[in-house]
Amino acid sequence: MAESTAQQVMEIRAGLSHALGAAAIALDRARGAHAAAVERRRRVEAAAEARLRKIDSARDNRLAEIDEQHRTDLAAYAGAAAAAADRAAPGAAGDPWDDWQATPLDRAAELRVGRLLLPHPEEVPALVPLLDRGHVVVRGDRTLGDEVVAGLLLRALGTAAPGRVQLIGYDPEHLGGGLARFAPLAPAGVLTFVGPGGLPALLDDLTAHVRRINETVLAGEYTSLRELNAATHRRPEPWRVAVLLGAGELSRPEQAQLQRLLRTGAACGVHLVIQGLPVQAADGIEFITAASGDHARVSSAGALPVRLDGGPPQAVVAATCRRIAEAVEAGPAPVALDSLLPQEEWKQSAATGLSAPLGDSPQGVPVQVTLADYPPHALIAGPSGTGKTNLIYAWMGALAARYSPAELAFYLLDFKEGVSFARFAPGRRDPSWLPHVRLVGLNVNTDREFGLALLRFLGEELRRRADAAKRYEVTNLAELRAEDPEGSWPRIVAVVDEFQVLLSGRDAVAAEAVDLLEDLARRGRSQGIHLILASQDVSGIEALWGRPALVAQFSLRIALPRARRILAETNTAAESLPRYHAVVNADSGALEANKVVRVPAAGDRERWNALQHRLWRKRPPELGPPRLFDGDVVPRLADSPDFRRLAPAEQVAAPMVLLGETIDVAARSARTVLRRAPGRNLAVLGTRMDEACAILATAARSLAAQFPPDGARFSILCLDQDARAAAAALCAELPECGSFDADSADWLLEDVAAEASASFPSDRPHFLVIYAADALPGGKETAEQLRTILRQGPERRLHVLGWWRGAALLRDALGGQASRTDPIGAWVALDVHGSELAPFYPGARAPAWYPRPWRALHFDRSVHRGAEVIIPYGAGS
Numbered sequence: 001m002a003e004s005t006a007q008q009v010m011e012i013r014a015g016l017s018h019a020l021g022a023a024a025i026a027l028d029r030a031r032g033a034h035a036a037a038v039e040r041r042r043r044v045e046a047a048a049e050a051r052l053r054k055i056d057s058a059r060d061n062r063l064a065e066i067d068e069q070h071r072t073d074l075a076a077y078a079g080a081a082a083a084a085a086d087r088a089a090p091g092a093a094g095d096p097w098d099d100w101q102a103t104p105l106d107r108a109a110e111l112r113v114g115r116l117l118l119p120h121p122e123e124v125p126a127l128v129p130l131l132d133r134g135h136v137v138v139r140g141d142r143t144l145g146d147e148v149v150a151g152l153l154l155r156a157l158g159t160a161a162p163g164r165v166q167l168i169g170y171d172p173e174h175l176g177g178g179l180a181r182f183a184p185l186a187p188a189g190v191l192t193f194v195g196p197g198g199l200p201a202l203l204d205d206l207t208a209h210v211r212r213i214n215e216t217v218l219a220g221e222y223t224s225l226r227e228l229n230a231a232t233h234r235r236p237e238p239w240r241v242a243v244l245l246g247a248g249e250l251s252r253p254e255q256a257q258l259q260r261l262l263r264t265g266a267a268c269g270v271h272l273v274i275q276g277l278p279v280q281a282a283d284g285i286e287f288i289t290a291a292s293g294d295h296a297r298v299s300s301a302g303a304l305p306v307r308l309d310g311g312p313p314q315a316v317v318a319a320t321c322r323r324i325a326e327a328v329e330a331g332p333a334p335v336a337l338d339s340l341l342p343q344e345e346w347k348q349s350a351a352t353g354l355s356a357p358l359g360d361s362p363q364g365v366p367v368q369v370t371l372a373d374y375p376p377h378a379l380i381a382g383p384s385g386t387g388k389t390n391l392i393y394a395w396m397g398a399l400a401a402r403y404s405p406a407e408l409a410f411y412l413l414d415f416k417e418g419v420s421f422a423r424f425a426p427g428r429r430d431p432s433w434l435p436h437v438r439l440v441g442l443n444v445n446t447d448r449e450f451g452l453a454l455l456r457f458l459g460e461e462l463r464r465r466a467d468a469a470k471r472y473e474v475t476n477l478a479e480l481r482a483e484d485p486e487g488s489w490p491r492i493v494a495v496v497d498e499f500q501v502l503l504s505g506r507d508a509v510a511a512e513a514v515d516l517l518e519d520l521a522r523r524g525r526s527q528g529i530h531l532i533l534a535s536q537d538v539s540g541i542e543a544l545w546g547r548p549a550l551v552a553q554f555s556l557r558i559a560l561p562r563a564r565r566i567l568a569e570t571n572t573a574a575e576s577l578p579r580y581h582a583v584v585n586a587d588s589g590a591l592e593a594n595k596v597v598r599v600p601a602a603g604d605r606e607r608w609n610a611l612q613h614r615l616w617r618k619r620p621p622e623l624g625p626p627r628l629f630d631g632d633v634v635p636r637l638a639d640s641p642d643f644r645r646l647a648p649a650e651q652v653a654a655p656m657v658l659l660g661e662t663i664d665v666a667a668r669s670a671r672t673v674l675r676r677a678p679g680r681n682l683a684v685l686g687t688r689m690d691e692a693c694a695i696l697a698t699a700a701r702s703l704a705a706q707f708p709p710d711g712a713r714f715s716i717l718c719l720d721q722d723a724r725a726a727a728a729a730l731c732a733e734l735p736e737c738g739s740f741d742a743d744s745a746d747w748l749l750e751d752v753a754a755e756a757s758a759s760f761p762s763d764r765p766h767f768l769v770i771y772a773a774d775a776l777p778g779g780k781e782t783a784e785q786l787r788t789i790l791r792q793g794p795e796r797r798l799h800v801l802g803w804w805r806g807a808a809l810l811r812d813a814l815g816g817q818a819s820r821t822d823p824i825g826a827w828v829a830l831d832v833h834g835s836e837l838a839p840f841y842p843g844a845r846a847p848a849w850y851p852r853p854w855r856a857l858h859f860d861r862s863v864h865r866g867a868e869v870i871i872p873y874g875a876g877s
C-alpha cells in the first residue's frame with residue numbers, strides 16, 4: 001500500500017511536472033506570439049503613419065496646385081473680362097475721367113459706371129448697356145446716384161457724334177438743377193428741359209417717336225435701329241435719352257406709357273435714365289444701386305460688389321458740352337452737289353413735268369421735287385443766310401443736268417443786292433453760261449419794272465402756247481408736244497429771288513405785277529410755265545396774302561430753317577430744321593406732306609463750274625448767251641442792238657432818236673421818231689447834267705448814224721458852262737455840226753426861226769440840240785423865236801432836242817401856264833417828280849415817277865399809252 005501511495009505520489013509528481021513543462025512551453029509560446037503581435041502592431045502603425053504623411057503631402061501638393069490653377073484662371077478671367085470691357089466700352093465709354101475726352105464711335109457702346117471688386121488686382125470695369133440696348137435705373141444714395149447719372153450721360157454724349165445723342169431732362173424736384181451742368185447743350189437743342197407738369201407730354205412724345213420710327217424708319221424691314229445701322233451703316237435717327245429725376249408717384253396712364261417705353265423704346269433709340277422712380281425689374285433694364293465703399297451693385301454683375309466711379313469733373317462736362325453745342329450749331333458737314341447729278345445728262349423728257357432730287361432725306365433716300373401740272377409753282381422761304389440761294393442753285397443744277405435746253409429754259413431774276421445769279425451768265429473771268437438760262441436779271445431791286453417786264457414776257461409766251469394748244473385742240477403741254485413733236489416747247493422755269501421787292505408798296509408796279517402773277521400762276525400750269533418765288537419772309541408780303549387764289553397756285557412749298565408762314569399754320573417743321581436742311585411740301589404746306597431734305601452745297605464755285613462747263617460745251621450751237629440785265633451797270637450805246645442796226649440812208653423819212661435802254665427782257669433801246677409832223681421835238685427835263693448830256697449825246701449820235709456825212713445838219717447851242725465839255729465832245733463827233741453859246745445864241749435862233757417859218761421844207765433835216773434851253777439869253781425875242789421853232793420847225797424837218805432844267809421852265813419856254821404843250825411830243829424826265837409832268841402827260845393823272853439815279857422816264861405821245869423807265873447810255877460809250 002505504501003508503494004502504491006508512493007507510486008501514486010510519484011505518478012502525481014510526474015503528472016504535475018509534465019503539466020508544468022507543458023505550461024512553461026505554452027507560456028513561452030504565448031510570449032512569442034505576444035511579441036510578434038506587438039511587432040506587427042508597431043509595423044502597422046508605422047505604415048499607417050507613413051501613409052498619412054504621404055496623403056497629407058499629396059493633399060498639400062494638390063491644394064497648392066489647385067490654388068495655383070485658381071490664381072491663373074482668375075487672372076485669365078479678369079484679364080479677359082478687362083479686355084472684353086475695353087472692347088465693349090472703348091474710348092469715351094470707358095476711359096477714366098482724368099484722361100477722358102469725347103471720342104465718337106461708329107456704334108453704340110456700353111458705358112462704365114465703376115469697377116467690379118474681384119479678388120484679383122486686375123481692374124475690371126462695371127459696364128451698363130444704354131444706347132441701342134436698354135434703360136438704366138439708378139437707386140440708392142441720391143448724391144452718389146446723381147454722379148452716376150452725370151457720368152452715364154457724359155459718356156453717352158461723348159461716344160456719339162455731336163447732336164446724335166439728345167437729352168430730355170425731367171426734374172420736377174430741382175427744376176432741371178439735376179442736369180444743370182449740361183446746360184450749355186440747351187441752346188443747340190441737344191438738351192431740352194420739360195417742366196414739372198410735362199411728364200405726360202414727354203412720355204407721349206417719346207411714344208410717338210417710337211411709333212413713327214417703327215412705322216416709317218424700320219418699316220418692317222429691321223427690328224431695331226441697331227440692326228438697321230449694322231446692315232446699312234446709316235443711323236437715320238438720333239438717340240433720345242430721357243432723364244427722369246425724382247418724378248414721384250406716377251398716375252396709371254403715366255405708368256402705362258412708361259412701361260410701354262421701357263419695353264419698346266430701346267429698339268428705336270429711345271432710352272430712359274431714371275432716378276427716384278420705382279421701376280419693376282425686366283429685360284433690358286439695368287439697375288444700379290448707388291452706395292459708398294463696396295456696397296454698390298449693378299444688376300448685370302449679380303452679387304459682385306462694385307465700386308462706383310466718382311462723377312465727371314465739372315470742367316470736362318462743361319468743355320465737352322460746349323464743343324458739342326458748337327459742332328451742332330455749326331451743322332453737319334455739307335454734302336456735295338454731285339450727289340444730285342444723274343448718271344447720264346440731258347436724257348429726261350419734260351413733257352409731263354420736271355423732276356429732280358433736291359437732296360437726301362434723313363433716311364438717306366433722295367427726295368424728288370416735281371414741277372408739273374400739280375404742283376405747278378413753288379414758294380421758297382428762308383431767313384437770310386439759311387441757304388435759300390444755295391437751294392436754288394442745287395435745284396437748278398439737278399434740273400439742268402437732267403433736261404436739255406430743248407426741254408427746259410430758265411429765266412432768273414434777283415431782287416437782292418448782289419450777284420447770286422451772275423454765275424449763270426458769261427462774265428469777265430468765265431465766258432461760259434448755263435445753256436438753259438435765257439435771262440438773268442441782277443440788282444433789279446430799284447428796277448422793279450424789270451420784274452414787270454419779265455412777267456409780261458412770260459404772259460406773252462403763255463398766250464403763244466395757249467394759241468398753239470387751241471390750234472392743235474389740246475389742253476396741256478404734254479399733249480401739245482405730242483401733237484407738235486417738231487415744235488420747241490421747253491418748260492419754262494422763272495425764278496424770282498426776293499420777289500417781295502416786286503410786290504411791295506401799293507403802287508402801280510405792284511398792282512400790275514400781282515395781276516400778271518395771278519394770271520401766269522393760274523394758266524401757266526398747263527402750258528409748262530412754272531414760277532419759283534423765293535423770299536426771306538413770305539409772311540410780310542401783303543400783296544400775296546390778300547390773294548388766296550394766287551397763293552393756292554403755289555402748292556409746292558419749300559421752307560428753310562426758321563422760315564415762317566410758308567407751311568400750313570400748324571406745321572412747325574421748319575422751326576426745328578437743322579442747318580442746310582429744308583422741308584419740301586408738295587401739298588400747300590399740309591403737315592402730312594412734309595419731307596425733310598438735306599440740301600447739298602451748290603455754292604462751291606469749283607464744283608458748280610465743273611457742271612456748268614460740261615453742260616456749256618454740250619450746248620446746241622444756235623443757243624446764244626442769256627440776256628444779262630444788271631441794274632448796277634450803265635449800258636453802252638455801242639452795245640445796243642438797235643444802235644448797231646442803224647445805217648446811213650439817202651432818204652430818211654422818219655429819223656429815229658435813241659434815248660437809253662429800256663428795262664425789258666430784250667435789250668431794246670427806247671426811241672422816238674422825228675417825222676415831219678408837228679410836235680416832233682424832244683425835251684429832256686431835270687437838273688442832272690450828266691444824265692441830260694448823256695441822253696442828248698445818245699439822241700444826236702443815233703440820228704447821225706442814219707445819215708450820210710452831209711445828210712443832216714446839227715447845231716449845238718450850249719448855255720450851261722458846266723455842260724460845255726460834253727457839248728463840245730458831241731459836236732466833234734457829229735459830221736456837220738455848228739457849235740454855239742450864249743453869245744451867238746441870238747443870231748442862231750433868229751436864223752433857225754427864219755428857217756422854221758420858211759415856206760418850203762428844207763432838203764435835209766436840221767437838229768437843234770440845246771443844252772440848258774431855259775437859260776436862253778435875249779429876252780422875249782429869242783424866247784418867241786424858240787417857240788416858233790418848236791411849233792413850226794418839225795414840219796420843215798427842223799427838230800429841237802432840248803434840255804430844260806425843270807418841267808416848269810419848259811412850260812415857261814412854251815409860253816406859260818396857259819400855253820399848249822403839244823410842241824413837245826416826246827420827253828425824257830430825270831429828277832422831276834411825276835406830278836410836275838402832268839401837263840405833258842395825257843389824261844387826268846400824272847405818271848407815277850419817283851426820280852432815281854441814272855434812270856429816266858420817257859414818254860412819246862405819238863406811240864405811248866404810258867411812260868416807260870429807261871436807263872441812259874453811259875457818256876463816252
Ligand SMILES: Nc1ncnc2c1ncn2[C@@H]1O[C@H](COP(=O)(O)OP(=O)(O)OP(=O)(O)O)[C@@H](O)[C@H]1O
Nearest residue numbers: 334383384385386387388389390580599600601603
Ligand atoms: N446745303 C449747304 N451746304 C453747305 N453750305 C451751305 C448750304 N446752304 C448754304 N450754305 C452756305 O451758307 C451760306 C448762306 O447760304 P445762301 O447764300 O444760300 O443763303 P441765303 O438764304 O440765300 O442768304 P441771303 O438771302 O442772305 O443771301 C453760304 O455761304 C452758303 O455757301
